[in-house]
Amino acid sequence: MKRPSPNHAISWSEVKRPIVCLAPMDGVTNSAFRQIVRTLSKDVILFSEFTSVDGLVRSEHVRLRLDYEPCEQPFFMQLFGNSPKMFAEAARMVADRGILGVDINMGCPAKKIVHSQHGSALMQDVDTACRIVESIREACPLEVSVKTRLGWKNEKNLINFTKSLESAGISMLTIHGRTYNQAFKGDADWGPIHELKSHLKIPVIGNGDIRDYNDGLAHLGNLDGFMIGREAGGVFSGSTESPGAHSS
Numbered sequence: 001m002k003r004p005s006p007n008h009a010i011s012w013s014e015v016k017r018p019i020v021c022l023a024p025m026d027g028v029t030n031s032a033f034r035q036i037v038r039t040l041s042k043d044v045i046l047f048s049e050f051t052s053v054d055g056l057v058r059s060e061h062v063r064l065r066l067d068y069e070p071c072e073q074p075f076f077m078q079l080f081g082n083s084p085k086m087f088a089e090a091a092r093m094v095a096d097r098g099i100l101g102v103d104i105n106m107g108c109p110a111k112k113i114v115h116s117q118h119g120s121a122l123m124q125d126v127d128t129a130c131r132i133v134e135s136i137r138e139a140c141p142l143e144v145s146v147k148t149r150l151g152w153k154n155e156k157n158l159i160n161f162t163k164s165l166e167s168a169g170i171s172m173l174t175i176h177g178r179t180y181n182q183a184f185k186g187d188a189d190w191g192p193i194h195e196l197k198s199h200l201k202i203p204v205i206g207n208g209d210i211r212d213y214n215d216g217l218a219h220l221g222n223l224d225g226f227m228i229g230r231e232a233g234g235v236f237s238g239s240t241e242s243p244g245a246h247s248s
């Protein structure tokens, strides 16, 4: 199928390194929070909290999450689900709003998400994971990225899994340096993320336990960028010269 031409494409090779990202956080990274983070940095790439594709397609109330302010760009709407068809429909709605891209959640470890074969469950179903990527790519011209973890119990499938996603058409990848089994326990391990980078052509973003911008730089190594979650809110002020930055 011929792909529509991109209206908000980004040339990742031209984006300033390190690529600094605000992590998607349910109940936190709504439009108001993203606008606050934008005042701290004009460069940070913002990710929305995750939203169900089924919810987006079926509920007018959920569709309010598509509302945003232009200053939030560049930003990714993070979606979760399992059906390639529903992802395609939801992605078309995201594209209609002019949002830069869709990030597919393949890392949430919450029981109710994984029991529905969403989130982390997609790490164990490469075929569906790739069909979701392809189906969004065929449906609209959005950037498609994935946020996932090192693996289910360990990182032995990380390279194969993410190479398949790259072949299916994602243009950026974020890895949280913990497994599904760990959920939030233990320390994030960035070693396998650094190892992965040499196997992929697309930008790879590391995530997990970053305290501030300088700590992100210390973890960066060969990666294209880092993503900050729990410590967000002030941490981006070192990443750019912004008139909104403050030191208090």
Ligand SMILES: Cc1cc2nc3c(=O)[nH]c(=O)nc-3n(C[C@H](O)[C@H](O)[C@H](O)COP(=O)(O)O)c2cc1C
Pocket: 023, 024, 025, 026, 027, 028, 048, 049, 050, 078, 105, 107, 108, 147, 176, 207, 208, 209, 210, 227, 228, 229, 230, 231
């Ligand atoms: C309150 C909260 C909500 C989260 N919601 C999401 C989410 O919607 N989608 C997602 O991919 N990750 C979610 N995460 C995981 C974060 O994006 C990130 O991967 C994790 O917190 C590790 O990064 P950090 O150490 O910088 O916080 C959430 C984390 C927290 C603490």
